[in-house]
Amino acid sequence: MRVAFVSNVVYPFVTGGAEKRIHEIGTRLAAAGHDVTIYGRHFWDGPTQITHEGMSLRAVAPERELYDGERRSITEAIDFAVRALPSLRGALRRDKHDVVVASVFPYFPVLSSKLASLGTDTPLVTTWHEVWGEYWTEYLGHLAPFGKLAERVTARTPQHPVAISTITADRLGDIGPTRDDIEIVPNGIDVEQIQNVPLPDRGYDVLFAGRIIEHKNVDLLLDAFDAVADEHDATLGIIGDGPERDRLESKRESLIHSERVTFLGFLDDYEDVLGHMRAASVFASPSTREGFGITFAEAMAADCTVIAAEHPDSAADEVIGDAGYLVDATDDSLARSLDRALDGERPPADPTERAQRYDWDAVADRAETAYRCAIDRTW
Structure with missing residues (x-):
């Protein structure tokens, strides 16, 4: 299985829950003999393409500040999505990956990943860590409608959704995919x-x-x-x-x-x-x-x-x-x-x-099963 993860940040060069999840699942898939590539920003030293713990890391955008004050930068997310699109689309056109896995959020890389996969047989799997819904009002105030719209558009984009918990799956089912089509693969620990x-x-x-x-x-x-x-x-x-x-x-x-x-x-x-x-x-x-x-x-x-x-x-x-x-x-x-x-x-x-x-070993097994189901269209 040839897996492409799309994430603007890459662990351990940037530390956080979403990127650590990709690292832990990716390294275990690589150790099991799968081909794993992560498309991200160039947060590491050295060339733009390196091998790290059995995975290929490919920088499709330069390092950039992720936050604008206390909030995640919207322009950073858009910039990464735009820069990632041609590289990922070229790889999928050359049939280099069997499945693309994109984290939510930010939302824009999910949309560019879907655009990259159009015209190919490569399925898009999304990992939903949260669904914010009304929390956008607290987070963005009068700009909340834009956050809600981006979330709903992303949720309704054709995809194979994975949620990290039942509550996230239920909330996602309220705005996009059919609840029965959402797989649950929790986060993990060592x-x-x-x-x-x-x-x-x-x-x-x-x-x-x-x-x-x-x-x-x-x-x-x-x-x-x-x-x-x-x-x-x-x-x-x-x-x-x-x-x-x-x-x-x-x-x-x-x-x-x-x-x-x-x-x-x-x-x-x-x-x-x-x-x-x-x-x-x-x-x-x-x-x-x-x-x-x-x-x-x-x-x-x-x-x-x-x-x-x-x-x-x-x-x-x-x-x-x-x-x-x-x-x-x-x-x-x-x-x-x-x-x-x-x-x-x-x-x-x-x-x-x-x-x-x-434990990450158990979580990685569940993730591998979910990715295979997406590839086999048995989801």
Whole structure:
């Protein structure tokens, strides 16, 4: 099988969830004997075409800043889509790839990938990490209609869609493909790596890790932790950065047990984050918007008791199942579960066993099956 991934960013030269997924699946496909090419921006040193961990990396556009302030740059996405089109179209005309896999979002590379495949037998598989819908209003304000339109046009483009969770598949089915035509292939983790990373010099009883933005609800965690910290002589570590960090650090000073809360900021080394998960007893993230929630899977692999918010915009319940606790997005509900978890109460199912279903080896097998189905037209 000859697989072409289209992604403006390429791991490990740029780190993020979507590009890491391509890397983990791609390297396993390559190790199994498949031919894997990634079309992306030239973020690596050296020539525009190199071999990396068994995969061919082909730069079809120069390195460029991905963000415009706090938001992803629309002009960058359009620029990459335009530059990728002729190279990908030429390769497909020469029958170099059996399937093209494009990540969503950004949307524009999906559209250019489809244009490149016109007139060929090469199917387009799309990987949907989230469907934003009404969230566009919060993200873009008065420009939200343009985001919604781009999302709907992309969803209705002929494709073989893959969603990373049931909630994403359901939301995608509402705006485009028939729900039965959407395959689910979750994001993954390296369970062995997580369970063997070094422990930090100082650990915390309760841990949060993620981008510190409004819907993560770290303020609820601060209040809930403050309510139970003294009874359990507990500490809280908060890993991550974002626009809410300054406000929340100021809020910490008003807590009764402020000295028990530490903001660690963004940790450059991924294994440092995993080490803190191994050291923690509880991982708590009351986020109300999670297209998947990879930190939940990582924390389960580290044998943490996971506490997450149950919300219609979050896939936390799907990821955690009975191997953690789901709470209302309130400080009282979160405090009750924190109290139980810090008392040593464990969820009904073993978190480490639950985490195995998200190991990258299992995920890559599911992705390979999905790609073959698209090629064989059995989807």
